[in-house]
Amino acid sequence: MAIEVRIPTILRTYTDGAKAVEGAGGTLSALIDDLEGNHPGLKDRLVEDKSGSIDLRRFVNVYINDEDVRFIGGLEAELSDGDQVVVLPAVAGGC
Amino acid sequence: MLTIAQEIFDAIVAHAKRDHPDEACGVVAGPEGSDRPERFVPMVNAAGSPTFYEFDSTELLHLYKDMDARDEEPVVIYHSHTATEAYPSRTDIGLASEPNAHYVLVSTRAHGNSEGPVEFRSYRITDGVVTEEKVTIVPLTNPQQTEEASTP
Secondary structure (H helix, E strand, O other), X not given: OOEEEXXXXXXXXXXXXXXXXXXXXXXXXXXXXXXXXXXXXXXXXXXXXXXXXXXXXXXXEEEEOOEEHHHOOHHHOEOOOOOEEEEEEOOEEEO | OEEEEHHHHHHHHHHHHHHOOOOOEEEEEEEOOOOOOOEEEEEOEOOOOOOEEEEOHHHHHXXXXXXXXXXXXXXXXXXXXXXXXXXXXXXXXXXXXOOOOEEEEEEOOOOOOOOOOOEEXXXXXXXXXXXXXXXXXXXXXXXXXXXXXXXX
């Protein structure tokens, strides 16, 4: 019943320093809600309100089994037990 | 303070000059907790822009998985500014997400793709606060580790 979620350094303040945590959910959206229950504050760092609907933050990358979720349905991307989810902040900037 | 080998310093500068007028970007990985930038990894600027840089999302995942497998972390995250000074912009500060990394900024505004000195400066960026630090360049200690750095 578990999905492993790899947490980047900057978000480990929400996971007591853990590099990976476990969660559950049939979609990425459900998984994020589940994680929020155990790690309050995490959700707000992953998603934002974009004109009335919740979407992934522009500079947060989430991968399911090495696939960028933006190409497989975003927050509605489907998850199964044993999937691995990786969260990585974008490395980006500009002058 | 950032301590960096001459060869890696040169490789970062060469990358910035090569990609000018677009911004160049990459990391120098090193053993976790060591603060030693040892493995030069130039990245493609997926934005392909003179005013913005972003690692390609698939390459970003590969980079982090690779570092994870080697017990490494990004000791240096570098990018170039091609028309402005080598100081973190508001965007750079807002998006900085590796509090343990040295953020290196190179400015190619003076000489572009040509020979000539560049500004090369290093910063810590933590919770939106920028702290500049001294850069010390040392002769290379282990040539094998920067093989990639000598590839043009």
